[in-house]
Every structure is written in C-alpha cells, then in structure tokens.
Amino acid sequence: MASPTSGVAASSARDRVMEVASSERQPSRWEACWFGFRSRCFKFQRWLRNWVRGDVRRLRTGVGIGEWEPVATHVSPLFSSSEVSEFTLQAGKVHNLRLAAKGLNGVKVKAGQVWSFWAQVGRPVKSRGYVYGREVREGCVIPAVGGGLCQMSGAIYQGALDAGLEIVERHAHTRRVARSGMVPGRDATVFWNYVDLRLRAPFDWQMEVRLENGQLVVKIYCERGMGAAGKGGMTRVKADDDDHTAESCESCGMVSCFRHAEMAGLKTQARTAFLVDEWWPEFDAWIGQERGDRDRLLMPMKPGMVGGKRYPWSVKGWERVSDFPAFVVGRSWRSRRLAGQGAERQRSLLKSSCELASLYEKHLPFDALHVVVTQSLLPYLWLSGALGGRTFDVLMQRAPLGALQESLDRAYARHPESSTLGDFRLDGDLVMAEEEALKRANRWITPNRQLAEMAGSRAVLLDWTMPQGKASEAKKTFSKQMVFPASTLGRKGAYEVRETARTLGWTVVLSGPVLESAEFWRGVEVVNSGADWLNFAGPVVMPVWAESQPRRLLLALANGRPVITTKASGLEGLPGVIVIEEGAAGALIEALGSVGMKGGCA
Known part of the structure; x- marks a missing residue:
C-alpha cells in the first residue's frame, strides 16, 4: 500500500492558494479577488493538463456489486452541529453530498485505472442543482455553492487508505472545520478542478456511497482476496470539538465582514415537502392536520386549472405549491391512446410515475429534511438518491410491489387461462428499490387495514372516508343475485364470482367491461348495469x-349494503364487511348464505 503522501501532485504554488489567513483579522475584498484570480489560473492549468494527457475520464456508475466484498467502510455524521445558526449551510452541505453521490455510487474502476473525484462528480454549480454549503477558504468557513464536498472526499480518502488503494493525488485541509470529525493526516480537501483526489489500484475495485440514517456511508469493494489485509474494517467518525479550527461565517460574530452579507436572508429552520399525485380524501385530510406554514406541496395540477378537478388537494396555507400542468397534459394524452388494461398501459403508468418523480426531485427544496411521498413515486426517488439524508413517510395506496406480484402469481397459478393475471410483471430492481425504501420509511400512512398490519408499529391508520350517494328503490326487484361492482378481471375476483354463480344459479350484476375472454360469463345470467349498479338488489x-x-365497496357500505371481500381490499373490521380468503369460492358461497339468512339478499 502506498503511503498517504506518495504520488501527491500538489505544487507549492497551488497549495499557497489554500493558505489560511490569520483568524484574528477580517478577510478583505482584495484578498478574495486575488484568490479568485489565482484559482482561475490554476483551473485553466489543470484543464489544459487533463486535456493533453487524457488519462482521466468519467467512469460509469450504478454497476451492481455482485459477489465482491467490502474491504473498507467509513461512516460519518451528516449533521455535525445542532446550532440553529448553522442549519442552512449544514442542510446545503447535505444536499450537495446527495448530488455528488449520484456520480460516485456504484462506480467500478479497473486495475491500473486512475479514479478522479472531479471527473466523477463534475463541476458543482447552481445550474446543476448545487446550493450554498460550508467551504474552508483563507481561514474561514464561508458559504459557497457546492460547499461541503470535502466530507465526501475525506471519507473516500480514509476508505482508500484502509482498502490499500494507491493515493495518486491528495491535498490536506489547511485548517480543520469545527465539529467536522476530520482526522489529522486522514482528511482530503477538493476545490474545482485543480485540487483533486485521485486513486488507483493494481486490482479491480468498486465504490458505494450512500446517505442514510443521518450518516454518510462510503464502502470500498473488491474481489475476494484483494485489497488491504484488514479487509472489512470500519471507521466511524464522530463530530468533535477542536479549538484549532476555522471560524464560521454562521457564528464568528464579524458582522462587518463582506462575507457576512452572504448569510443574510438564509433560513434557519427545516421544512417538510409533501409529494402527491392521485387524490385520496383520507390523505388530504391527514396532510391538512400535519403540515406547517413553511412546508411545500408538490402536486400534478392545481384544482383551479382546466383538468385540475382530478386533483382537488387543499392548496391553502402552504408556503408554496408547485404544480406541473404540462406533465398532466402529456400523461392524459398518452393514457387516452392506450387500452383500459394490459401490459402496455402498466408500462405507461410506470413511465409517468418516473417522470413525475424526476420533476418533483428537481423542485424539492434542499432544506426539506423530511418528505411525505406518495407510494407510486417512492421507488424512483429512492433509486435517484433524492431521499438520501432525509427522513420520510409514505402515503401507502396498495400492497408493496413484491407482495402485490406474489398475490398475482398465486391467482395466475390458480387460473392459468386468464389473459390478464400474467400479462405484466415489474422489473426486479424496481421491486427491490421499493422494498428497501419502505424499510427505511418512518411511517406508513394509510386507511388500508391490511397495510397497517404489515407496517406494525410504524403504521398511521386513517379512517376511510365514506362517499356520498344514495341508491334509489326502483330496480331492487331481483332475488338470488349478487352485485359485482368492477370490471371483469381476474385480480378483482371475477373467477371466484363466476364459479359461485354457476354453483348457486345466481344472477350477477356487472358494472364494468369484460376484460377477460369474451365468453367469460357463459353459463351465468348477467345484468349489465353500468354506473347504475348500486340500484340493484343483492x-x-x-x-x-x-x-x-x-371506493365502490365503501359506497355500498355507506348505503347499508352487505359487502363480501378479502383482506386485500383493506376494509377488514368495518361494519357490514365480511372477509373471506382469496380464491376461495366455497367461502364466498358460505358468506352469501350467511347474508341470506340475515335477510340481505331479498
């Protein structure tokens, strides 16, 4: 293993640019201008050298780890101070780390190849989403766009030392940052583009970078038997206090300093962002109770716009409401061109959720340290890293993707003739992403009893909102009939209803189209009621x-009608609901008999 200083390409002139001015006097504008001029010269010099040599390039990220094992792990806290005055730049630093991690996580480096921090991360500028964070410059910790990335470079450097990687280039901080957890001799600073961190190894290796549980976690992987002898070791850094540190613009007290003005107007309090899509009255009511005056709402379209009636979320009382009507128009246009059921429609819905999640991520405030997100957007935000360094709750609409597909697999195994039960399955990466995200979620917010049971102590169980609507008495004339208020689909229980109707000789009142085979209901007397299904007896x-x-089952309950369903509906325990096992036509027959004895079938 190379020593920490071997191969370091720093010149004395370049190091002088990072020199510390005395902390006993205020920085001047002249010094700042002189620093800016020199740094631009060094940036051009490094750009020219990179262009001529061509030995450093950006490597592909997101590659799976496979069978490799971690040989070094470094863990450090994302927030090193609880001081209110330091919140904004700390939150900005975390946001910058979140963006930088996208260019680092999963990168695979071949033997002999040079890995460069800046080649992977790119220039940290506002146009790429970077915000003000903490940067050490001339003896001060100042607000700077892209500030705070030194925590990332330092963590990678320490992991590289533990993993036995060669240090091609590394620069130490000229002064430590208070409560940063810097370890003397094991830190590494970076400054675009000439103060870089570069690594190399005689074997293939890979990096994993995550922001999770309030920590920055960096892991170095390589094939079994490679790397340092002390493989698998972990370095865990705690926030510290050090008298020999750089003064911070957040708390130095030098209000007459020209840099202090850059701190003016910066918020000192975290906010929550609510990311919603399809409107649920239960979620809308809960959000109204939970949100604060500084919170943000991100929604597809405001209800006052043309087409916004589909999204009647409450928009009053928020600091800001962001909507994306162009996206809604595009999604609606694609939806009209597709069939009401099938793999193509499901792929389109997933694509739309991915697009909306990407839009929300771009408009997510950096100081939104807590997020409440609709379940359909969750796996995409997790995969993109947008939830890194944040806590989050999930508005649960359905069973997790893995459990959902298992249910459909069981249904398809029982009814392999179905044209819909096996027509589409999700990508395994998406299923795993949602599973990992749900494990990290603070709370599952849902009115669904089955989902609340799955969540255990993390569940926030809401009351179902009973819809309005009264049934007339005019068409309640049939006996020995049951109402099936759904499209004829295997996942809705159509096969079990058909088997029960054939056994009992009952009539089935249909409310939706037949999306299984055209002859699906052969041998069963059916009545096509359309939207008028609630006015038929049974x-x-x-x-x-x-x-x-x-929603249709809730409407039936609101009108005093007996409902027979399964746990998958999420209605277990409500008055008037009889729960049976999935796929059990015999249990459905027994349930119909019990309802008949109570006088509910006449």
Missing part, C-alpha cells in the same frame, strides 16, 4: 386478489 361481492382504492 349483496356486493368483490373477492379481490389485489386492490388499491375500494
């Missing part, structure tokens, strides 16, 4: 395998 049955919004 118990309401929907033995679903999977369900997200049981």
Whole structure:
C-alpha cells in the first residue's frame, strides 16, 4: 500500500492558494479577488493538463456489486452541529453530498485505472442543482455553492487508505472545520478542478456511497482476496470539538465582514415537502392536520386549472405549491391512446410515475429534511438518491410491489387461462428499490387495514372516508343475485364470482367491461348495469386478489349494503364487511348464505 503522501501532485504554488489567513483579522475584498484570480489560473492549468494527457475520464456508475466484498467502510455524521445558526449551510452541505453521490455510487474502476473525484462528480454549480454549503477558504468557513464536498472526499480518502488503494493525488485541509470529525493526516480537501483526489489500484475495485440514517456511508469493494489485509474494517467518525479550527461565517460574530452579507436572508429552520399525485380524501385530510406554514406541496395540477378537478388537494396555507400542468397534459394524452388494461398501459403508468418523480426531485427544496411521498413515486426517488439524508413517510395506496406480484402469481397459478393475471410483471430492481425504501420509511400512512398490519408499529391508520350517494328503490326487484361492482378481471375476483354463480344459479350484476375472454360469463345470467349498479338488489361481492382504492365497496357500505371481500381490499373490521380468503369460492358461497339468512339478499 502506498503511503498517504506518495504520488501527491500538489505544487507549492497551488497549495499557497489554500493558505489560511490569520483568524484574528477580517478577510478583505482584495484578498478574495486575488484568490479568485489565482484559482482561475490554476483551473485553466489543470484543464489544459487533463486535456493533453487524457488519462482521466468519467467512469460509469450504478454497476451492481455482485459477489465482491467490502474491504473498507467509513461512516460519518451528516449533521455535525445542532446550532440553529448553522442549519442552512449544514442542510446545503447535505444536499450537495446527495448530488455528488449520484456520480460516485456504484462506480467500478479497473486495475491500473486512475479514479478522479472531479471527473466523477463534475463541476458543482447552481445550474446543476448545487446550493450554498460550508467551504474552508483563507481561514474561514464561508458559504459557497457546492460547499461541503470535502466530507465526501475525506471519507473516500480514509476508505482508500484502509482498502490499500494507491493515493495518486491528495491535498490536506489547511485548517480543520469545527465539529467536522476530520482526522489529522486522514482528511482530503477538493476545490474545482485543480485540487483533486485521485486513486488507483493494481486490482479491480468498486465504490458505494450512500446517505442514510443521518450518516454518510462510503464502502470500498473488491474481489475476494484483494485489497488491504484488514479487509472489512470500519471507521466511524464522530463530530468533535477542536479549538484549532476555522471560524464560521454562521457564528464568528464579524458582522462587518463582506462575507457576512452572504448569510443574510438564509433560513434557519427545516421544512417538510409533501409529494402527491392521485387524490385520496383520507390523505388530504391527514396532510391538512400535519403540515406547517413553511412546508411545500408538490402536486400534478392545481384544482383551479382546466383538468385540475382530478386533483382537488387543499392548496391553502402552504408556503408554496408547485404544480406541473404540462406533465398532466402529456400523461392524459398518452393514457387516452392506450387500452383500459394490459401490459402496455402498466408500462405507461410506470413511465409517468418516473417522470413525475424526476420533476418533483428537481423542485424539492434542499432544506426539506423530511418528505411525505406518495407510494407510486417512492421507488424512483429512492433509486435517484433524492431521499438520501432525509427522513420520510409514505402515503401507502396498495400492497408493496413484491407482495402485490406474489398475490398475482398465486391467482395466475390458480387460473392459468386468464389473459390478464400474467400479462405484466415489474422489473426486479424496481421491486427491490421499493422494498428497501419502505424499510427505511418512518411511517406508513394509510386507511388500508391490511397495510397497517404489515407496517406494525410504524403504521398511521386513517379512517376511510365514506362517499356520498344514495341508491334509489326502483330496480331492487331481483332475488338470488349478487352485485359485482368492477370490471371483469381476474385480480378483482371475477373467477371466484363466476364459479359461485354457476354453483348457486345466481344472477350477477356487472358494472364494468369484460376484460377477460369474451365468453367469460357463459353459463351465468348477467345484468349489465353500468354506473347504475348500486340500484340493484343483492349483496356486493368483490373477492379481490389485489386492490388499491375500494371506493365502490365503501359506497355500498355507506348505503347499508352487505359487502363480501378479502383482506386485500383493506376494509377488514368495518361494519357490514365480511372477509373471506382469496380464491376461495366455497367461502364466498358460505358468506352469501350467511347474508341470506340475515335477510340481505331479498
């Protein structure tokens, strides 16, 4: 293993640019201008050298770890101070680390190849989303766009030392930052583009960078038997106090300093961002109770706009409401061109969720340290790293993707003739991403009883909102019939309803299109009621395998109708609901018999 200083390419002139001015006097504008001029010269010099040599390039990220093992792990706290005055730049630093991690996580470096911090991260400027963070310059910790990335470079450097990587280039801080956890001799500063961190190894290696549980976690992986002898070791850094540190613009007290003005107007309090899509009255009511005056709402379209009636979220009382009507128009146009069911439609819905998540990420405030997010957007925000360094709650609409597909697999195994139960399955990476994100979530917010049971102590169980609507008495004339208030789909329990109707000789009142085979209901007397289904007598049955919004079952309950369904509907425990097992036509027959004995089928 090379020593920490071997191969260091720093010149004495370049190091002088990072020299510390005396902390006993205020920095001057002249010094700042002189620093800026010299740094531009060094930036051009490094750019020219990189262009001529061509030995450093950006490497592909997001590569799977596979069978490799971690040989070094470095963990450091994201927030090193609880001082209110330091919140903004600390939050900015975390946001900058979050962006930088996208260019670092999963990067794979071949033997002999030079890895460069700046080649991977790119220039930290506002146009790329970087914000003000903490930067050490001339003896002060000042607000600077892209500030705070030294925590990342320092963590990588310490991991590289532990993993036995060769240090091609590394620069030490000229002064430590208070409560930063810097370890003397094991830190590494960076400054675009001439103060870089560069690594190399005689073996293939890979890097994993994550912001999780309030920590920055850096891991170095390589093939078994490679790397340092002390493989698998972990360095855990704690925030410290050091008298020999750079003064911070947040707390130095030199209000007459020209740099102090850059701190003016910066917020000192965290906020929560609510990221929503499809409107649920239960979620809307809960959000109204939870939100604060400084919180932000990100939604597809405001209700006052043309087409906004589909999104009647409460928009009063927020600091800011961001919406994306152009996205809604595009999604609606694509949706109209697709069939009501099938793999192509499901792929389109997933694509739309990915696009909306990307839009929300770009407009997510850097100081939103807590996020409440709709479940459909969760896996994409998790994969993009937007939730790194943040806590979050999830508005749960349906079963997790893994559990959902398991239910559909069981249904398809029982009804392999179905044209819909096996027509689409999700990408494994998306399923795993949602699973990992749900494990990290603080709370699952949902009115669904089954999901609340899955969440355990993390569940926030909401009351279902009973819809308005009264049934007339005119068409309640049939006996021995049941109402099936859904499209004819296997996942809605159509096969079990058909089997029960054939066994009992009952009529089935349909409210939606037949999306299984055209001859699906052969041998069963059916009545096509359309939207008028509530006006037909009989118990309401929907033995679903999977369900997200049981609004029609709730409407039936609101009108005093008996409902027979499964746990997957999320209605277990409500008055008037009889729960049976999925796929159990015999249990449905028994339930219909019990309803009949109570006088509910006449």
